[in-house]
Amino acid sequence: MNALILSAVLGVIMMFSGVMLKQKSAVRNIAITGLFLLLVVNILEMSGMSFFRINTAGMMHFDRFSLLFNCIVFFSTFVYLLLSARDIEKTGNYYAEYFTLIFFILCGVILVSSFQSLLILFLGIEIISIPLYILTGSDKKNLKSNEASLKYFLLGAFSTGLMLMGIALIYGSVGSFSTAQINMTEKPGALMIAGMILLLFSMSFKVSAAPFHFWTPDVYDGAPTVFTSFMATIVKVAAFIAFIRLFGEAFGNLQPQWQIWIALITAATLFIGNITAVFQQSVKRMLAYSSIAQAGFMLLSLYAMNADAKEGLLLYSAAYSLATIGIFAVLIKMNDYTFDGFNGLAKYQPLLAATTTIFLLSLAGIPLTAGFISKFYMLKAAVATGRHLWLVIFAVLMAAVSVYYYFRVIQAMYFKEGQPGIITTSPVFKYTLVVLAALIIILGIFPNLLLNWYYF
């Protein structure tokens, strides 16, 4: 609750900072400080210091899982702002508004990570989506950005409509929005199953799982690269947390009914994401498909839905978000987004190349990185269910495929000759990248540094 109220207030402050302050750097510093405060306040709430006592009538519950997840999200956003805040300002004239919308999105993330009522879930998803449509189209002069925004809006609105229809059907059969009440239904009727399937579809859309992924490459490619970075990481893991909470808490007793569907969606997502990523020529588009592929891995936690899966999802969201934010931060600095644009980067920018290599290795799941350990947790959770072993084998196979396209970037940076052009980076940018890379390795060796927080 601390973080929710603070992030709403920070959003309002950012709104006015754009009007009052003329200096871009002041606005940026307020945003970064605000995000740091948000992180601190959330950690305080984890250690039992809640500043507000608000009776939510059982609609929200801030447990350790959601609070720790929020910590990960705030930290990732903090890093994201440190790396890319200057690039956010370059997108257009409304630089303060972009930060405002990011804070409002964080409000939505807090809602979807702690909802206990489908009403809050819906509000959270909407609060995440509407600012995102705007951020996608914020590069107003660029036709591709406009197209991406419109496409995202129409498809997103449609999937939200499906979600509302599902919620309505469930309310019709249960008579309550509360997830606990829904889970307690004995003998769920066909109406409730239909509602659940609609919710499954719309959530799959939000996390860009396979048959519902068609919007992802175009939207991620068309949106300004800074905001693609935000969408592909923080928003995506937030949608996953909503997904796992919804299906764990509201439909936990129906697991035998939906498990096979999730297994099929997972397999399709892994297949389409990885195979299509292989054929991409642009690194930005490759990362869009890679985000679909990684979503396939995160879906494994939903499929398993046990203690390992929850731990794994926390680790996975940290590992995936941090690494992808890092890669995007470097990508924004490049002049050429194709693979050839990375040619010879190691010669001119050894530091950028080295850190990017670590991020890519983590995404590919090479041992000693956070990506490996989080993939390991996911597979462990999936094996523990004892069913559908083919899915685990398939996931490993697809992870092997993913190595190909991640290594193409590394190969371009180290083993090809080229002139990547002049890239100017600030010292803060470089230090943050190094810290980020170090964090990914530390998390890969000692995952308990993060997971201990879940229990103590």
Added chain:
Amino acid sequence: MNVTQILFWFLSVLALFGALMVVTSKNPVHSVLWLIATFFSISGHYILLNAQFLAIVNIIVYAGAIMVLFLFVIMLMNLNKTTEPKKNRWLKLAGGVAGGCLLLVFIAALKSSEITQQTAEVKTGDIGLIKNLGRELFSTYVVPFEISSILFLSAMVGAVVIGKKE
């Protein structure tokens, strides 16, 4: 069949017919007008369910304000020639089949659920009356109510970011 039932069937047929016309009309302005007709018939349903406030809000906000926005969007799109691209026939067929399947699933789900025995509270229910609605909104649902203001704020900021000339 008493008056209420006759009204119910009349409004249902009107709503369904209006909704079908929204989809099938060639002229987008006609679609909007049919949508308004649909909203009015749904408002009629709300009144039958004794939810007068919702009925009026539905007319003011949806049939009034939001439909004006729809019209603006249609005007913005500059559809003065028949620039409508030809839709793929197979795509249409696939859409029809998919939508039909969904309809079948819904009908099957409705038939098999217990609520077919319960009739809507047409005459006695007072849950939709404004007083009860307000009591619920400002006590049980006060947190979502406050949170919705964030949604409004982000919509305002978004309108300025997208719509304002730089």
Added chain:
Amino acid sequence: MIYLLQGNLSVSDSGSYLPVAIQVLFVVGLIALLIFLTHILGPKRKTADKLQSFASGIESHGDARQPMAIKYFLTAILFVLFDVEVIFFYPYAVIFKELGWNGFLAVLMFVGFFLCGFIYILKKGALKWED
């Protein structure tokens, strides 16, 4: 007549909407009648000039579907937002005494957020017509 207006509001059946129905019928009927009568009674001269659509006296040209400025849309969308806000006041106004200070604070917070948005819009000049 007074009896008709005193329908029991808390328990409604279709009978209690009889006054409304009569009114609606009367309004629609009157308008239909007026339109019909003007067609019958008015003089008609069907020449090509008369049948042209009226465009303030100048010769009509082009199509009615002209792309229009986005500022109309911006104003309209802001109107909808505040329209929805005002609608929330109505249920509050009906039972504000019963809700006491808690309800007042809830509404105050809601309005506070909206006021922030309103000031922001004014400062940004989103409602300025000429630019």
